[in-house]
Amino acid sequence: xxxxxxIWKSFDxxxxxxxxSLDIPEHETTVILGKSGGGKSILLKMIIGLILPxxxxxxxxxxxxxxxxxxxxxxxxxxxxFLFQGAALFDSMSVGENVALPLRYMxxxxxxxxxxxxxxxxxxxxxxxxxxxxxxSLSGGMRKRVGLARAIxxxxxxxxxxxxxxxxxxxxxxxxxxxxxxxxxxxxxxSIVVTHDVRSAFVMGNRFAVLDEGKFIAAxxxxxxxxxxxxxxxxxxxxxxxxxxxxx
Amino acid sequence: xxxxxxxxxxxxxxxxxxxxxxxxxxxxLDIGWALRNLGTIRYYARNIAGQMVQIGNNSIPTVIFxxxxxxxxxxxxxxxxxxxxxxxxxxxxxxxxxxLLELTPLLTALVLAGKVGxxxxxxxxxxxxxxxxxxxxxxxxDSISFLxxxxxxxxxxxxxxxxxxxxxxxxxxxxxxxxVVTHIAPDEFISGMRDSFLVSDAVYxxxxxxxxxxxxxxxxxxxxxxxxxxxxxxxxxxMQTVVLSCLTVVVLDFLLASVLx
Ligand SMILES: Nc1ncnc2c1ncn2[C@@H]1O[C@H](COP(=O)(O)OP(=O)(O)OP(=O)(O)O)[C@@H](O)[C@H]1O
Ligand SMILES: [Mg+2]
Numbered sequence: 001x002x003x004x005x006x007i008w009k010s011f012d013x014x015x016x017x018x019x020x021s022l023d024i025p026e027h028e029t030t031v032i033l034g035k036s037g038g039g040k041s042i043l044l045k046m047i048i049g050l051i052l053p054x055x056x057x058x059x060x061x062x063x064x065x066x067x068x069x070x071x072x073x074x075x076x077x078x079x080x081x082f083l084f085q086g087a088a089l090f091d092s093m094s095v096g097e098n099v100a101l102p103l104r105y106m107x108x109x110x111x112x113x114x115x116x117x118x119x120x121x122x123x124x125x126x127x128x129x130x131x132x133x134x135x136x137s138l139s140g141g142m143r144k145r146v147g148l149a150r151a152i153x154x155x156x157x158x159x160x161x162x163x164x165x166x167x168x169x170x171x172x173x174x175x176x177x178x179x180x181x182x183x184x185x186x187x188x189x190x191s192i193v194v195t196h197d198v199r200s201a202f203v204m205g206n207r208f209a210v211l212d213e214g215k216f217i218a219a220x221x222x223x224x225x226x227x228x229x230x231x232x233x234x235x236x237x238x239x240x241x242x243x244x245x246x247x248x
Numbered sequence: 249x250x251x252x253x254x255x256x257x258x259x260x261x262x263x264x265x266x267x268x269x270x271x272x273x274x275x276x277l278d279i280g281w282a283l284r285n286l287g288t289i290r291y292y293a294r295n296i297a298g299q300m301v302q303i304g305n306n307s308i309p310t311v312i313f314x315x316x317x318x319x320x321x322x323x324x325x326x327x328x329x330x331x332x333x334x335x336x337x338x339x340x341x342x343x344x345x346x347x348l349l350e351l352t353p354l355l356t357a358l359v360l361a362g363k364v365g366x367x368x369x370x371x372x373x374x375x376x377x378x379x380x381x382x383x384x385x386x387x388x389x390d391s392i393s394f395l396x397x398x399x400x401x402x403x404x405x406x407x408x409x410x411x412x413x414x415x416x417x418x419x420x421x422x423x424x425x426x427x428v429v430t431h432i433a434p435d436e437f438i439s440g441m442r443d444s445f446l447v448s449d450a451v452y453x454x455x456x457x458x459x460x461x462x463x464x465x466x467x468x469x470x471x472x473x474x475x476x477x478x479x480x481x482x483x484x485x486x487m488q489t490v491v492l493s494c495l496t497v498v499v500l501d502f503l504l505a506s507v508l509x
Contacts, residue, residue: 074388077387077388084379086379101387
């Protein structure tokens with residue numbers, strides 16, 4: 001359970017968040033929709049303490065993140081997988097080493113075990129036998145998928161996805177959608193997905209939150225959002241209306 | 249009018265001073281943190297070896313080149329300044345003193361401030377702007393210990409090694425310069441060097457280079473780790489690293505001479 005309460009944040013006098021509040025229920029996928037530059041990526045980083053809000057509180061499993069000691073913060077981060085918007089692969093390391101990094105300092109893991117897990121994680125994102133490639137030789141979509149493999153390789157209870165399907169073809173995007181759903185249904189992973197891809201959003205999401213002008217103006221299930229009378233909410237999902245009634 | 253300008257001027261100075269001291273404070277906090285985690289070095293051992301190669305081995309050609317010319321020019325100039333009635337072997341005395349005490353450690357450091365310092369800042373800076381440092385933190389790594397500790401440690405260990413190499417090359421260069429350009433017999437030159445060689449001089453130069461290595465790598469790491477403003481910011485910080493670390497090296501050089509000599 002993640003509880004976000006009254007978050008305010010500004011950069012150089014520019015107010016980004018104006019009192020954000022949201023609950024992220026466990027074992028479900030919450031999709032955050034909102035304008036470009038609206039502060040979605042910043043919010044994800046706040047949840048694992050990479051950025052501090054100016055005011056407000058964030059609690060993960062009942063523990064306050066914003067005032068946490070650094071050693072506790074590191075322990076907390078082990079419970080999270082994080083897919084960065086730009087993938088953020090380490091370009092001095094090969095694909096395999098990138099994916100191995102979350103596992104590197106887990107002493108109980110055996111070496112062979114690690115190799116198998118890396119191969120498995122790469123296979124689930126459709127990138128078999130790419131272990132030895134360097135990130136600089138990958139396409140944007142491939143980098144994104146390596147980032148995804150790195151985020152889920154240690155099967156953390158929470159995964160935060162920043163634009164997981166942006167820049168991917170429909171077929172690959174669907175595979176990613178299925179993967180996110182499988183993680184939730186099989187392992188009970190709690191996910192937050194930030195996306196502009198409304199089609200994927202309604203395949204993956206159980207719950208939706210619309211961020212507008214620094215606040216969440218709506219939060220709820222797909223139907224609640226779709227039938228919302230609020231004009232501001234509808235403008236984020238209009239393009240998905242033809243899908244209404246379709247089962248994901 | 250003039251009081252307004254006066255206030256603006258001092259307001260500006262005050263702001264600059266404040267941000268300087270704020271930055272200095274942050275520098276000591278970060279580097280302090282990097283050193284405090286020396287104990288957990290086994291986690292980062294892999295990085296240290298890589299950095300030693302990067303900072304040390306890859307700088308050897310540069311150091312050899314610079315030192316050879318430093319040695320040659322020192323001996324040519326010493327011979328030029330010498331009174332005719334002094335024995336020619338005095339050139340050897342002068343060369344070994346200046347090379348060991350001052351020239352090799354200082355010039356090696358100034359050249360490597362550009363090479364090593366700029367490399368480190370550009371590398372860490374581009375990791376910062378492409379969110380690789382955030383990614384390390386998100387994977388529960390302590391990014392300062394992972395990135396800064398091995399680089400500073402490698403710099404502090406490898407600069408003295410490079411200086412020892414530089415010392416040898418510079419003395420050979422001095423011998424070469426003396427015999428080829430100023431026609432001083434090699435055995436005369438060598439006996440001059442032998443007369444005034446002190447182990448403590450060599451040790452002093454090596455200790456100095458440890459400080460230089462620490463200063464350059466820690467400044468470069470700090471500058472790169474806190475880059476702001478995209479690739480333009482990386483370029484700006486890299487330039488600042490070279491300037492800042494050169495200034496720090498000459499100031500340290502003076503301070504260490506005052507304290508240790
Ligand atoms: N380090 C920073 N310094 C200054 N401003 C920043 C910084 N990081 C983010 N911002 C500003 O905060 C705002 C929100 O950024 P954020 O990256 O969260 O947007 P976003 O909702 O993820 O947008 P997008 O959908 O385009 O990715 C932007 O206007 C950005 O300019
Ligand atoms: Mg974003």
